[in-house]
Amino acid sequence: MTLLAGIGFTTPWLLLGLLTLPLLWFLLRAVPPAARVQLFPGVTLLQGLVDEESQPDRTPWWLLLLRMALIAAAIIGFAGPVLNPNAAETGRGPLVLVLDASWAGAPHWPRLQQQIETDLQTARRAERPVAILSLTRPDALRFQSADSWQRQIPGLRPQPWQPSSDDITRAHVALTAVEDGFDTLWYSDGLASAAHDRLLSLLQQRGTVEIVQPPAPVVALHPAQIKDGVINLTAQRSLAPLPQSYSVHAMGQDPNGSLRALATADFEFAAGETQAEIRLSMPSELRGRVQWYALQGVRSAGAISLSDDSLRRREVALISPQSGNEGLALLSPLHYLRTAMTDSADLLEGALADLLPATPDVVVLADVAQLPETQEAALIDWVKQGGLLLRFAGPRMAASDTARAKEHPLMPVRLRIGGRSIGGAMSWGAPKTLAPFTDSSPFFGLEIPDDVQVTSQVVAQPDPTLAERVIAELADGTPLVTRKPLGEGQVILFHVTANAEWSSLPLSGLFVEMLERLAISSGASQPDASELEGTTWSPVQVLDGFGRLTDAARLPGVAGTDLLSQDLSEDLQPGLYISEGRALARNVVATDQSLTPASWPATVAQRGFSLVREQQLGGYFLALTLPLLVADILATLALSGLLRLSRGASFTLVLLGAFALTDSAQAQSTATPADLAAELTLAYVETGDAQLDRLSHAGLRGLSMTLSFRTSVEPSPPASVDLDHDELAFYPLLYWPISPNQPQPSAAAYDKLNAYLRTGGMILFDTRDADLARTGARSPAARRLQQLARPLDIPPLEPVPQDHVLTRTFYLLQDFPGRQKGAPVWVEAAPQDAEQVEGLPFRNLNDGVSPVVIGGNDWASAWAVNDFGAPMFPVGRGFAGERQRELANRFGVNLVMHVLTGNYKSDQVHVPALLDRLGQ
């Protein structure tokens, strides 16, 4: 490397080429530019004339200078100039780059990649073979040329774990496998690691070791904990030089389903403090939505704390049979459930019909045998969508014939009549105890207290499926708890009561633990290892080193005990795990983990990241040669007289300019959403039939004129609407004439139309066939209307009743002729329970605008006017026809008024009451 005022060259000998420049000077001066051939009959007069000046056959000095600059730029460009070259003394021989590559290095990973790039550049110039060893993913060392590694730098990724002892062992093996000596560059993440002790001595034996320190301290977020209903968050940093502040976001889905920060708080690290704590108080509804907490501005898996069931409170709906008499509290079937779950779940009580819309996580039916049909259907739907239905037996269930003859969808098993009592005064035998749980049961591993006894129960009918549905049984083998899946949810039946009448189970701690295992109530703290024994957890989402959640469906499951205690590694990645409907998060930083800064022995050389990047200048020089080359060509052409901007060329330029102008003019003429929203515009649906579209346009133009003349509604010229591309929200009314060969709009267009109808838009369908369909003959337009309208959310319809508000929004009308007349017009049906208002010819109707009006009277033809405002089509005959056109216009006015004012006119029913209130 040759250095010249901060600029080095990778191949300096190429600069010798600059010596050829003087040679070029002589060569170029000797060869003048080529002559231009000119046809000229007068050449006979030129013969014998000698050029007076002998100088111009030389290339002019400025062209020479241009060409020499061109050649010089090319030579310098190929010589590879480098600005701020890394002038550090480099050794010889192989070089190993060791990367910690853990989550702690992720925040400054791009800078680390730059630093590696710079160091590889240096190694490349020294032609050293390089191997890269990533401690979190150690592989055998491959010595390659530095530039092949340079291409692989973007593929280097930090992992969301720190080197485990396995990783370190494998790295050790990989390093010892190298026979020759080598130098080492170790890119540290800034955290202490077991690898430092175990590998450093080995590396120092092989050659020199240099440590590259990270630029900033490591910050991490501990798992969130809930204490007294408040979220406690702790952040930690590895070094504590200065006060620092970080904001933390609680991320989750808002009720609209979009991911956003549900709450924000700030950590303040005081100078010298490595820990900061905040308390985040959120409503439990909001808390349930939080998916993770994240430190802002720190791109690292350590800055993410995933939230799991331990932070969530489930909503449990408790339903008991409606009893007229007020029973004693301790006899209430819900008393023990309430007590067991009040700490760990949000309880909802009330009627099932009221509670289901709140989509609770669990519905508990205590001794409810029969449900009303509609509620039962709704409940089945809810379970199929993933709900958990927990039923308890009781006297009512035993007495009813629910699930007697055949299996009920909401019962896991069929029941025998009456159930049985054991150990009572009138029966043989002693009360039964519980049998130990089998390992297929979710209760496996729970300890059964001796004093749990069952005296009465409902008994399951033997069925082929019974055995697999039993998850707990009595000592004599009769089922105590049965379960069946239903859709994505499940139904669980305790064959005893929820109170202490039939068994002492609700009195024991086992009851609470069983509810927890069923994920009905979740524990307020992290489960301990004994609880997770025997369970297998499958990852749903895992974090990568940068703290991004990725789908983990392809990763294998993890044993429950490992999930809690094992170090994170490739086999156990941090993320969200589920098992049996429960969710558990494994975070990168454990609750009690502290961040220890790395400490290196004083014998090891250390440096930080270099501040100035090397910059290759060769490209700029080579890029400079191109404009120089073009300039040279132009200059040569100009010298030989070939470069004459013809009139044609200048005309083309002018034309191009004009095109640019017209383009911008066109851009201005298209209506912006703001323009559309500023003016009321009537719109029609493009049918693809040009003649029909013109008719619609003329019709709406006529209607707009009528409206402007007669009312304060002054629409701008009508617009056509392409259902696939145009936004509909700007148009209050869409006129949709039906032509039999109209193409079906796309699914996206139907979504748009449905949204339009839901948000108060109105479509006027016009089959234009005088409603021949009514008489039983099916016109093609009517058939097409059915096909077109099938995907639309259209409510039940009825012919316009006498008291419909459409008959009196502006004019008083009783029929709605267009060019045809007499056909009924269909609007949304009035509710069944509308009552006649006393003293007025109206019913008391709810508010709302009919989303569709359907008819076949060909209104557009009656409304249509030409450019001069004269009607385009004859209607009827003579004055009667003009009257009919007038009525058609009045219908149009009424329709637009109906769209714009809603049911304002039907508020007339309240006039007597208003007058009364005014005291008149």
Added chain:
Amino acid sequence: MTPQAPLGPLALRHQAEVEASALPPLLVQAQQLAGSIMLGEHGRRRSGSGDDFWQYRPLQHGDSRRMIDHRMSAKGDQQFVREREWQISQTVHVWSDLGASMRFSSRPALPQKIDRAQVLTLAAAILMIRAGERVGLTGGLLPPRRGNIQVLRLAELLSRTDEHDYAPPEHRALVPHARAVFISDFLGPFDELQIALGKAADRGVRGVLLQVMDPSEVEFEFSGRTRFQSIQGGVRHETLKASGLRERYLDRLAERRAFMQALCRDASWRMGLHRTDDSSQSALMWLFRSLQRTDA
């Protein structure tokens, strides 16, 4: 059919149509141009056979009685004879340069010199044929004749082109004391022109030279390193600085025109210059006036 065999009637007809298809534009253009000029009189200023009245003279001996103009004689006792002006038709030879040097225009918007020369030649011929003169080409290719059919023949022969760079003026088969029209750029060898004019003067033929030139030939607006060459490439001249030649070229052009002027004076011809960017009508007017001169 061997190549020497005469063309069949069909092939001949086809070829004739192809040839004829080139004529109408030239003809129409020439007719239009000729139609813009009113024909004047060119009587012989003496009595003779003609249509126009010349004078009444008293009846002389030897006059046939049929020659008496009774309307005039009835006015008095003396008998008069009505004499008419002597009107004869002239013979006019036309020559238009069809050489390659004429196929040149410096800008696409300008017509080629040959186009302008052909149109002017034919238009002058049409005018003269309308005036009753006999018009033909020099060189015996088309002897002078009268009548509209001669216009077609002229048009056909004028549509040909010559492959030589500079065609020498054709001076053979000139009818003595006829008139002649030579239209060319006269950039070819000067002695050829000298010979032609000398021959013509020997036979008492008088006429006009019309030099048709492209604006670039008159102005010489060239610059830079240029290799000039004639249309067929026969003559070349290379220069390193074309703009340096301008003065000397213009001098030489003026010199040649002065020579031509002197030549014409000696042979009592007239000489004109026409640039292709001027209107052809002015050139035709000049031609017409020059031919009309009685002293020419």
